[in-house]
Amino acid sequence: MSKEVTIDWCPDKSSKTALVHQIVQYITKKVYRGDWLIGDRLPTQRALAVAFDVNRSTISTAISELTISGVLETTVGKGTYVANNTWSLLVSDKTPNWKDYIEKGFHQANLPTIQAINKYEFDDDIIRLSTGEVSPELMPQDLFSEIFQQMSSEPIAFNYLEPLGLEALRTELCHYLKKHDIHITEKEILIVSGSLQALQLVALALLGKHSKVFVEEYSYVKSLKVFEFSGINMKTIATDNDGPLPWIIDTSTLREGTSILYTIPTFHNPTGRVMSHERRVELLKWCQKNHLPIIEDDAYRELYFDVRPPKPIKSMDTSGNVLYLGSFSKSLAPGIRIGWIVGPESVIERLGDIKMQTDYGASSVSQWMMTYMLRSGLYEEHLIQLRTRLKERCHQVLSYLDTYFSNIATWHVPKGGFYIWLKLNRAYHTDTLFENALKNKVLINPGFIYTSKNSSHIRISYSYASMADMEKGLQILSKIIREL
Amino acid sequence: MSKEVTIDWCPDKSSKTALVHQIVQYITKKVYRGDWLIGDRLPTQRALAVAFDVNRSTISTAISELTISGVLETTVGKGTYVANNTWSLLVSDKTPNWKDYIEKGFHQANLPTIQAINKYEFDDDIIRLSTGEVSPELMPQDLFSEIFQQMSSEPIAFNYLEPLGLEALRTELCHYLKKHDIHITEKEILIVSGSLQALQLVALALLGKHSKVFVEEYSYVKSLKVFEFSGINMKTIATDNDGPLPWIIDTSTLREGTSILYTIPTFHNPTGRVMSHERRVELLKWCQKNHLPIIEDDAYRELYFDVRPPKPIKSMDTSGNVLYLGSFSKSLAPGIRIGWIVGPESVIERLGDIKMQTDYGASSVSQWMMTYMLRSGLYEEHLIQLRTRLKERCHQVLSYLDTYFSNIATWHVPKGGFYIWLKLNRAYHTDTLFENALKNKVLINPGFIYTSKNSSHIRISYSYASMADMEKGLQILSKIIREL
Numbered sequence: 012m013s014k015e016v017t018i019d020w021c022p023d024k025s026s027k028t029a030l031v032h033q034i035v036q037y038i039t040k041k042v043y044r045g046d047w048l049i050g051d052r053l054p055t056q057r058a059l060a061v062a063f064d065v066n067r068s069t070i071s072t073a074i075s076e077l078t079i080s081g082v083l084e085t086t087v088g089k090g091t092y093v094a095n096n097t098w099s100l101l102v103s104d105k106t107p108n109w110k111d112y113i114e115k116g117f118h119q120a121n122l123p124t125i126q127a128i129n130k131y132e133f134d135d136d137i138i139r140l141s142t143g144e145v146s147p148e149l150m151p152q153d154l155f156s157e158i159f160q161q162m163s164s165e166p167i168a169f170n171y172l173e174p175l176g177l178e179a180l181r182t183e184l185c186h187y188l189k190k191h192d193i194h195i196t197e198k199e200i201l202i203v204s205g206s207l208q209a210l211q212l213v214a215l216a217l218l219g220k221h222s223k224v225f226v227e228e229y230s231y232v233k234s235l236k237v238f239e240f241s242g243i244n245m246k247t248i249a250t251d252n253d254g255p256l257p258w259i260i261d262t263s264t265l266r267e268g269t270s271i272l273y274t275i276p277t278f279h280n281p282t283g284r285v286m287s288h289e290r291r292v293e294l295l296k297w298c299q300k301n302h303l304p305i306i307e308d309d310a311y312r313e314l315y316f317d318v319r320p321p322k323p324i325k326s327m328d329t330s331g332n333v334l335y336l337g338s339f340s341k342s343l344a345p346g347i348r349i350g351w352i353v354g355p356e357s358v359i360e361r362l363g364d365i366k367m368q369t370d371y372g373a374s375s376v377s378q379w380m381m382t383y384m385l386r387s388g389l390y391e392e393h394l395i396q397l398r399t400r401l402k403e404r405c406h407q408v409l410s411y412l413d414t415y416f417s418n419i420a421t422w423h424v425p426k427g428g429f430y431i432w433l434k435l436n437r438a439y440h441t442d443t444l445f446e447n448a449l450k451n452k453v454l455i456n457p458g459f460i461y462t463s464k465n466s467s468h469i470r471i472s473y474s475y476a477s478m479a480d481m482e483k484g485l486q487i488l489s490k491i492i493r494e495l
Numbered sequence: 496m497s498k499e500v501t502i503d504w505c506p507d508k509s510s511k512t513a514l515v516h517q518i519v520q521y522i523t524k525k526v527y528r529g530d531w532l533i534g535d536r537l538p539t540q541r542a543l544a545v546a547f548d549v550n551r552s553t554i555s556t557a558i559s560e561l562t563i564s565g566v567l568e569t570t571v572g573k574g575t576y577v578a579n580n581t582w583s584l585l586v587s588d589k590t591p592n593w594k595d596y597i598e599k600g601f602h603q604a605n606l607p608t609i610q611a612i613n614k615y616e617f618d619d620d621i622i623r624l625s626t627g628e629v630s631p632e633l634m635p636q637d638l639f640s641e642i643f644q645q646m647s648s649e650p651i652a653f654n655y656l657e658p659l660g661l662e663a664l665r666t667e668l669c670h671y672l673k674k675h676d677i678h679i680t681e682k683e684i685l686i687v688s689g690s691l692q693a694l695q696l697v698a699l700a701l702l703g704k705h706s707k708v709f710v711e712e713y714s715y716v717k718s719l720k721v722f723e724f725s726g727i728n729m730k731t732i733a734t735d736n737d738g739p740l741p742w743i744i745d746t747s748t749l750r751e752g753t754s755i756l757y758t759i760p761t762f763h764n765p766t767g768r769v770m771s772h773e774r775r776v777e778l779l780k781w782c783q784k785n786h787l788p789i790i791e792d793d794a795y796r797e798l799y800f801d802v803r804p805p806k807p808i809k810s811m812d813t814s815g816n817v818l819y820l821g822s823f824s825k826s827l828a829p830g831i832r833i834g835w836i837v838g839p840e841s842v843i844e845r846l847g848d849i850k851m852q853t854d855y856g857a858s859s860v861s862q863w864m865m866t867y868m869l870r871s872g873l874y875e876e877h878l879i880q881l882r883t884r885l886k887e888r889c890h891q892v893l894s895y896l897d898t899y900f901s902n903i904a905t906w907h908v909p910k911g912g913f914y915i916w917l918k919l920n921r922a923y924h925t926d927t928l929f930e931n932a933l934k935n936k937v938l939i940n941p942g943f944i945y946t947s948k949n950s951s952h953i954r955i956s957y958s959y960a961s962m963a964d965m966e967k968g969l970q971i972l973s974k975i976i977r978e979l
Binding site: 019041043044045046047048051105106107108109110111112113115116117118120121126129130132133144147150152155156157158159160162163164166167168169170171172173174196198199203204205207208211214215216217218219220222235236237240268269299300302303304329330331332340344345346347348349354355356357358361364365367368369370371372373374375376377380 | 528535589596601605610631639643658682683687688691702703706720753783788813814815824831833839840841848853856857858
């Protein structure tokens, strides 16, 4: 995959060294040190002239020199690239062949679209219509301030922690989970650096060759590579409005390898759907009968608007069938990077051992912060505020959708969470849509990243952008769709 | 591997339910929910009577009942176990076979000795002679307090961060690294949750089938499973007092798969050794010539007593050969879980992408905390204090060694870091020593966890235990060795 390099330097015009020579040196060094790899694409000469703040002719001379010396190669109509033979010609006496290392590594790279999203989310000019996190303005700065004040007033030893995480935090979480009818002890819960890490640990610790992970047609984990290790298979299960229909699974496929089912029953990502109580009961019963463990990802539970969602599947689990994930990333602030996984002691111990081998535990600073937040009741206080403000945002965004999307898409009215799942009336390539939107400084999560099939969906999130940006972005997006 | 279960519950003596029945229910539930696994060992009946606070006869009746119903099985002379057929007999209608999941997972479990160390480090009665972290009393509580005060006084948005980590922290680290003659930009550094995670990322992102990791005879990474993925080979390189001698490597072994060399040149873990400047130059030259990248783990650099150690290998690297690891875990507090890896942009970008897939970045709370620490100069202030106090501790521990070990072991006098590498005069099984010490409430890191061969070494750390504990522990250890 060819990547365009970025220029982060300008020649020094006051230097005695000629500009051409400075540029040749800069590019040679970038290649020589392995910063740029074989096959990486350079910007156009016009763009290079802007980036280096020099004349086109200076660029043209520099490129010629570098082409002659074999560092770059130019193909008419295609552009200029780091030359294929650079490594052998120029740097073979010293530089490792990093391209080889990067390509042969075990773990797959993120989807290019996800990489682009991760990157453009830090571009200040971009309107983020889909970002799945709370806006800074929804974060309780006054409460954070209170907590840091407390942390400042008493000595805390930031040593390595127990394999399962800070005991005081696990105790607080056991109390907290009782409110959701989940009754556990401190040995049945592992603190993780966010739910994604819990999935990574499950993949490393409990899955192996021939393992199957059953997921809904549209699923958060399909946008990740976390289960795409050698030999693990992702299998799609049929789904209706109430959630997955596992009884359609051919149970003979469960015989080989260890399998697991992943679901977000409450305010599902990306569809926003809530699984009914009856479906939760049926799903658990079927999975128990077929010895298929469930990963219940419950990151959005607290974000209901009016009515509490049905009880977690885990609250009905008497046979250790459910691994239950929770997190403060959606309900408080993702940067704290604290989540948890609940399961049978034997499984939690195994996951804790792998966690120790992965990063020696989550940040104790974050763990102490959350212990104080829970213990003081400030977290619950924050949730009450957040629910009201999310509901307001949601209503506002629904009114924008009525204005700009009423005859080009359909959607459900959310009862909580972050997402509205727009279904476009006509089948578009949502990757083209993604690119066109990006050109217009609008960032969306297109439906295809959540599925292996085509998709004419867009995930809209009312949690992040300002309402002014939301309206502007939706208006632009609507225009792009109409013009396609 | 059979594990002894722990009892964390007592029957309710005021309940109308008979004690025997309560115990039967408790054990059945533990097995039924997957907390205890097939083959797990129960404590002796005597120990169970103590744990449940009941008569031996009550235990005996409960065990009989559970044996008859097939939950437990008792082998004379061996003890009582969770029965092999439990899963099929009792719980086959519901519970997943978690034992199977745990055994078939990709990632290996920690060494049993390391698991024991991780566990016993949280036992308050234990003297920790080898713990590789600073004692809480060496942590700058007043500076932490100042930092939290600052964090409390200005709003911080704890959102997800850029793939490479908080830009403000990367900028501070670029300044900081200049002091060590490492000149980089923010795109050449990735923030990680401690150095161990950096190794995990290297293993996942850059290594694959047939990869080789070259390590010294005694090496920190041999105590880990981080490089024991399918197909990666760990190869030992010959070492003298100055460090590794890579030129003895048969270069034909470098042809297949991607390879890397791992070393801690400064205050090496576990030996405490410092690689000379000349060896650093030679090592880099040889590795450049053979295109073998180096991981330079420099976690202990700041902990010198009198003389600054030789410059990092990375400071002499003009060809992108060295991946440089640093961390605040040893020099400030491990619980902050912040480290970094420096390398060519292309490699750092790949590692950052995998990090995003692993845990969406390190804690922003910790990252902001360290940004403030560096920016305010408080970190440098702390290091001056810490060096003096570590030196004092080291001298004290050396005097204890003179008293208790002078005729049973030899050692070098450290110039910094945490460790004294005791070489016992006679060849003992250090695993027996480990167990005997543990029985006497003394925890050591025995030499064999750092090598694939036999070892008559013990890693002593003067950074953690109080000096009173240190003396007491060394006295006990000396007695045990003399009696072996």
